[in-house]
Amino acid sequence: MSKYSKFLSVLACGAVVTSLAVGPTEAKVEGDTITLGAPLSFTGKYATAGKHTKNGYDLAIAKINEAGGVKSGGKTYKLAVQYYDDESTSARTAQLVERLVKQDGIQFLLGPYGSGPTAAMAPVVEQLQVPMVEGNGASRSIFNKGYKYTFAVLSTSEQYLAETLTLAAEWAKSNGRDPASLTVALAMENDPFSQDIRAGLLDDAKKYGMKVIIDDKLPPELNDMSATLTKVKALKPDILAVSGHSKGATLVIRQYSEMQVNVPILSMTHCDSADIAKNFGDKAEYALCGAQWDPNMAYKDSLFGSARDYANTFKKTYDYDAPYQSAESSAAVQVYVDAFQRAKSLSAKDVRDALADTKMQTFYGNIDFDETGKNTAKPMVLLQVQGGKYIPVAPSKFAAAKAIIPIPTWDKR
Amino acid sequence: MTRNRKYVFYGLIFVLALAAPFLAPDYQTQLAFLWLMILFALTWDIMGGQMGYNSFGNVVFFGIGMYTTAVTQRNLYFEVEQYVSVSGLVDAVTPSQYVTGMFLGMGAGAILAVFIAFILGIGILGLRGHYFAICTLGLTIAAGETAGGIDYIGGGSGMVAPVFPLALGEKGIFFYYVLMTLAVMTFVVFQRLYSSQFGLAINAIRDDEDKAEAMGLHTTRYKAVAWCASAFFLGAAGGATGNLVGFIDPLDVAFAGSTFGVWMVLMAILGGKGTMWGPVIGAAVFHITQELFWTYLFGWQRVALGALIVIIVVFFPKGIMGFLHHHWPQLFGQTVDEASSSEREGKA
Numbered sequence: 001m002s003k004y005s006k007f008l009s010v011l012a013c014g015a016v017v018t019s020l021a022v023g024p025t026e027a028k029v030e031g032d033t034i035t036l037g038a039p040l041s042f043t044g045k046y047a048t049a050g051k052h053t054k055n056g057y058d059l060a061i062a063k064i065n066e067a068g069g070v071k072s073g074g075k076t077y078k079l080a081v082q083y084y085d086d087e088s089t090s091a092r093t094a095q096l097v098e099r100l101v102k103q104d105g106i107q108f109l110l111g112p113y114g115s116g117p118t119a120a121m122a123p124v125v126e127q128l129q130v131p132m133v134e135g136n137g138a139s140r141s142i143f144n145k146g147y148k149y150t151f152a153v154l155s156t157s158e159q160y161l162a163e164t165l166t167l168a169a170e171w172a173k174s175n176g177r178d179p180a181s182l183t184v185a186l187a188m189e190n191d192p193f194s195q196d197i198r199a200g201l202l203d204d205a206k207k208y209g210m211k212v213i214i215d216d217k218l219p220p221e222l223n224d225m226s227a228t229l230t231k232v233k234a235l236k237p238d239i240l241a242v243s244g245h246s247k248g249a250t251l252v253i254r255q256y257s258e259m260q261v262n263v264p265i266l267s268m269t270h271c272d273s274a275d276i277a278k279n280f281g282d283k284a285e286y287a288l289c290g291a292q293w294d295p296n297m298a299y300k301d302s303l304f305g306s307a308r309d310y311a312n313t314f315k316k317t318y319d320y321d322a323p324y325q326s327a328e329s330s331a332a333v334q335v336y337v338d339a340f341q342r343a344k345s346l347s348a349k350d351v352r353d354a355l356a357d358t359k360m361q362t363f364y365g366n367i368d369f370d371e372t373g374k375n376t377a378k379p380m381v382l383l384q385v386q387g388g389k390y391i392p393v394a395p396s397k398f399a400a401a402k403a404i405i406p407i408p409t410w411d412k413r
Numbered sequence: 414m415t416r417n418r419k420y421v422f423y424g425l426i427f428v429l430a431l432a433a434p435f436l437a438p439d440y441q442t443q444l445a446f447l448w449l450m451i452l453f454a455l456t457w458d459i460m461g462g463q464m465g466y467n468s469f470g471n472v473v474f475f476g477i478g479m480y481t482t483a484v485t486q487r488n489l490y491f492e493v494e495q496y497v498s499v500s501g502l503v504d505a506v507t508p509s510q511y512v513t514g515m516f517l518g519m520g521a522g523a524i525l526a527v528f529i530a531f532i533l534g535i536g537i538l539g540l541r542g543h544y545f546a547i548c549t550l551g552l553t554i555a556a557g558e559t560a561g562g563i564d565y566i567g568g569g570s571g572m573v574a575p576v577f578p579l580a581l582g583e584k585g586i587f588f589y590y591v592l593m594t595l596a597v598m599t600f601v602v603f604q605r606l607y608s609s610q611f612g613l614a615i616n617a618i619r620d621d622e623d624k625a626e627a628m629g630l631h632t633t634r635y636k637a638v639a640w641c642a643s644a645f646f647l648g649a650a651g652g653a654t655g656n657l658v659g660f661i662d663p664l665d666v667a668f669a670g671s672t673f674g675v676w677m678v679l680m681a682i683l684g685g686k687g688t689m690w691g692p693v694i695g696a697a698v699f700h701i702t703q704e705l706f707w708t709y710l711f712g713w714q715r716v717a718l719g720a721l722i723v724i725i726v727v728f729f730p731k732g733i734m735g736f737l738h739h740h741w742p743q744l745f746g747q748t749v750d751e752a753s754s755s756e757r758e759g760k761a
Contacts, residue, residue, distance in 0.1 A: 042712055085712060089665040089672065090571070094658045095442060098585070099708075102439040116662050119573065123659030127577050127584050141573055190561045190569030192662075217562065217569065220664060 034070060034346065036061075036336065037082045037106035039096035039121070041113045044088025045220070048246055049273055049325050050113045053136055055318050056329025057081055057110055063303055063313075064337055072340045079333070086112055090120035097124040106130075107348045110332055113325070115139030115157065115193035122150045131352040133335050135328030139192040140199075143372040151355050151373045153331045153364065155380045157193050158200025160290040161241050163382040163394040164267040165204045167288070168239050171265075171405045180209030185237035185263075187228045187252070189244035190217040197243045197269065197290075213237055218244050225251055229261050239265040246274035249289075257283035257410075264406030267382075273323040277385045286407040289383040293324040293364050294392050296400050297381065301362045303334060310363040331364035430597075434589045441585025443704055445657060448592035450700045452650050453677035454684065454692030455599045456643040461678065462686030463607065464639050465619030466538075470549030472674035473556045474526035474644035476667035478651025480560065481525050482518030483572045483661055489514050490575075493565075508578040519652035526648025527641045534637035541622065550670070557668035571662040574655050588657040592650065599646045604689055606642065615639055619687070683725050685734025694733050 038057065041050030061079045064070065070077045082104055086093040093112050100106045109125060111118050111134020118137020122145070125132045131149050138157035142150060169179035184205050188194040198215075205212050213235050216228045222244050229252075232240055240263045242252045249270045256266070257280070271277070271289035295311035304310040310330070314322035335358055340346065343354035359368050365378035382394040384403050393403035434441045453471075460468045487493065490506050506514065537548050561569045577584045606612055614635045617625040626632050655661050665672075676699065684695020702721060706714040729736050738745055 043715065083711075084707065085714065087715070089669075090660050090662045091658050091666045091669065091672070094660065095446065098442040102442075102585075116571065116660070116665065119571065120658060120660035120662070120666075123573065123576050127579075127659075139570065141567075141570060145573060145576065147576075192570040195568060195570045219558070220569075 032069075032075070032077050033080050034077045034108065034340065035080045035082055035104075035106055036108050036110050036333070037100035037104060038110040039084045039086040039093045039100070039112045039117070041088040041117070042083070042085040044086075045247075046088040046113045046117075046245070049136070049270075050088070052273060052323050052325040053113045053329045054083065055314075056135070056326035057333055059314060059317055059326070060303075060330035060333035064333065067303060070337050070340045072343065072346060077340070079337075081110070082106060086117055088114070088117070090116045093117035094120045094124050097121050097128070101125075101128050101130055107346075108336060108351060109133075110329070110336075111135060111137055111152075115142070115196070116191060118142055118150075119192055122147050125149045129352075130348045131355055133332045133355065135332040136325060139196050141192060141196075143374045147373060148356075149352055149373075151335070151358075151369050151375075153335055153362075153367055153375050153378075154292050154328045155378055156374055157196035158203070159380045160197045160200065160243070160269055161267050161382075162200055162204055163290070163380060164239065164241060164265065164288055165201065165208060165210065167382065167394050167403055167405065168210075168265055169208050171403075172238075178209075182208070182210045182239060183213045183235070183237040184210050185214035185216075185228075185232050185235070185240045186212060187214070187216045187218055187225060187240070187242045187244075187248075189220060189222060189248055191220055193245070194218075194243040194248075194269075197241075201241055210239075218248065222247050222251060224255075226255055226259065229255055229259050232263060233259065233261050237263065239263070239267065242266075242268040243270075246270045249274040249276055250279065253280045253284050253287065260410040262407075262409045266407060271383065271385065272321070272390055273325055275321075277388050277390060281388065282413070284385045285388075285413070286404055287385045288393070288403070289385070289390060291324050291381050291383050291390070292378075293327040294381050294383060294390065294398070295322065296392050297365065297398055299361055299363050299365050301334065301360075304330070304363045307363045327364045331362045331367070334362050334364075335360070335367055427597075430593060434583075434586045438583075438585075441583065441589050442657070443700075445585060445589040445592050447697065447700050448589070448596040449650060449654055450676070450680060450696040451693050452592070452596040452599050452646060453673060454680035454696040455596070455603060456647050457677040458681045458686055458688075458692040459603060459606075459615070459639050459643050462681055462688070462692070463612065463619065464615040464636065465622075466541075466636065467546045467678070468549045468640075468643075469546055469670065469674055469678065470533075470552035471643060471647055471677060472668060472670055473552050474530060474647040475651040475654070475673065476556055476560065476663075476669075477526045477529060478519065478522030478648030479655035479661055479667045480566050480572070480651075481522035481648070482515060482652030483574050483655050484566060485518030485521055486511075486514035486575055486656075487572070489517070506575045506578065508580045511575055511578050511581065514575070515652065515656055519649045522652040523645045523648035526644040526651075530640045530644035531637055534640045535633070538633055538636040538640065553668055553670035553674055557664045557670065560663035560668060567661070569663065571660055571666075572655075574659050574661065576659075577656070584657070588653060591653045592657075595646060595650050595653065600689075600693070602642070602646075607689065611635065611638070679722060679725070681732075683729070683732055685732025685736075685738075688732075688734045691732050691734035698733065 065078050084096040107130050109132040113136045115137045118134050119142050122142050126147050126149050133151045135153045138154055140156055172179045188198040214231050249268050253276050267288040269290050276284040295308050297307045300306040311322045338360050339351050339354040343350040367375050368377035370376045381392050381398050383390040384393045391401045392398045433444055457471055460466045490510050540548055614630050618632050661667050680695040680699045681692045685691030706717045710717045
């Protein structure tokens with residue numbers, strides 16, 4: 001035993017010594033490779049979405065390298081990426097950014113997954129003065145602090161379900177009802193992303209004069225929302241809007257079908273990443289889903305081709321349908337490539353300035369950043385599960401079919 | 414150790430600590446977090462180690478300090494309305510505003526944390542053993558959920574601390590020294606406390622509370638003071654950490670019971686609870702090991718951390734200090750008369 005414990009103590013000392021001698025730093029635009037960096041959720045509550053994000057980044061980087069790489073200042077570079085696991089917690093994300101920049105010498109960052117981690121990352125990149133292009137942090141708190149180094153390709157979260165109320169108002173008018181007579185139920189996770197969606201919906205409801213009769217906050221450890229659904233059953237709102245990432249989307253479909261809750265309009269986020277159409281079949285029919293992107297949209301670029309081409313390439317590579325989280329992550333990489341090619345040099349400052357001037361179309365949508373770094377050129381789209389498929393129903397520019405409202409009651413389905 | 418050698422030892426450590434951010438400039442933030450971990454372990458140990466009250470609720474005071482500081486900084490220099498609105502753009506603060514806001518906030522946070530520790534202490538320090546532990550665990554969860562429900566402090570959306578002004582130099586160095594000062598203060602104050610009558614009293618509470626009470630000690634008073642001391646430093650450290658991280662999430666950063674709340678217990682136990690240097694050593698070993706796991710055992714870091722915890726509990730039940738004490742008692746000024754004992758064995 002004493003020999004053994006001596007061995008253990010030597011081991012412990014060894015660990016301390018190695019830790020003090022951890023390698024030096026080097027700049028990460030070395031030779032012909034530009035290394036991007038991202039803290040991502042490989043474990044924890046955002047693990048699934050984190051995987052979609054990683055696949056999006058990886059696919060774009062592989063495609064760009066395949067097509068010959070990035071041309072900047074007369075030189076051609078390959079792209080590489082360095083990931084760390086932030087375990088879906090914001091505190092960890094902030095620390096990992098410092099590690100990527102200071103220890104690994106990375107000057108160009110891609111965003112993490114989720115509004116919380118992105119909101120934690122933004123002040124750090126601002127302080128370190130290295131640019132971040134992100135595709136998965138939609139919370140408005142990222143865009144009202146005057147950050148100059150954060151760029152987001154996606155639409156901000158208060159727009160996620162905005163089209164729902166527009167659709168509802170149109171439906172009311174066509175039935176000779178006053179939109180102000182509609183009632184709204186909200187069940188929103190208590191996190192930065194969903195609370196912004198709630199804020200957006202409250203603003204819109206006010207605009208139409210709609211009354212919000214249920215306004216529930218769902219806990220982040222979401223595994224039951226029957227309390228909210230019982231209220232919906234009793235108060236019979238016209239619209240039920242739910243946001244709780246993939247877990248929330250799965251939960252609401254399961255419990256609302258089990259409890260046979262009838263509501264004319266059911267709208268939510270993250271349907272495609274939770275793949276409710278495949279996992280729940282008929283039960284998921286008629287659900288409206290706010291989405292950042294859809295393969296039916298008419299955007300294209302020279303790297304991936306059209307939105308549909310991207311979806312096909314993605315499916316071939318990863319063997320599942322491309323969720324919009326992957327699409328916006330791929331687009332973030334494309335925005336970097338475009339900026340590298342236009343930048344005066346590959347310094348963080350010059351690339352940041354080039355990013356601010358971005359005006360391009362990708363398969364994911366048009367990209368044009370305003371002074372706060374958010375993309376103002378791309379609208380959200382509202383999908384509806386129809387016949388087991390996600391069909392765009394709003395805005396009318398992208399609609400492939402008419403939205404089916406109201407949802408037939410359970411005894412008629 | 415003789416008195417002189419002790420001072421040389423402290424001096425060396427102090428000089429090394431002062432120079433550390435310049436010796437390893439790339440690791441400033443991690444080193445700043447190391448001081449935070451040391452402070453966590455020390456403030457837990459006064460309750461769990463010296464007094465025998467295992468608290469899982471200490472992280473509550475950390476979160477209170479963090480929110481108080483952020484609110485102070487926001488309310489001093491911004492309109493609350495503008496800060497939470499969708500379209501309003503919030504400009505950066507000046508360096509002097511930043512420093513004033515942060516230190517005022519840290520002071521306010523520490524005072525509020527002490528106040529709340531006192532109120533809570535009167536209520537629940539009458540509980541003993543497992544009941545106290547479970548009750549404090551509940552406090553942490555309740556605090557996180559409550560903070561997530563208050564819109565004034567951002568609710569579930571969290572709060573953002575002002576951006577660190579560039580004119581103040583390197584953010585890592587600034588927070589390194591702030592957290593180092595707090596951790597050193599904690600160490601010195603606690604060392605004073607432990608060597609006074611107060612230390613004997615809380616040790617007596619740990620060893621036999623009923624007897625201590627029978628001897629005339631106002632045990633609840635001592636317990637409340639110990640918790641307040643712990644809360645004071647946690648509150649101040651919370652304020653600094655909120656600014657260091659930059660984003661305050663109620664569950665992930667402020668009232669992070671499943672990370673910080675558990676780590677503080679682990680670090681104190683790893684180093685050896687109820688000793689002065691144990692929590693410090695435990696925090697250092699834990700933090701460094703954890704950072705290494707994150708870098709080199711990508712994807713398996715939590716498994717490795719779990720294995721480490723099992724190893725600690727199985728092989729070092731009394732922590733590193735206990736292990737050292739057992740094997741090399743002479744390091745602690747105890748002499749072992751080996752010759753005579755072997756002679757005695759020889760005779761037998």
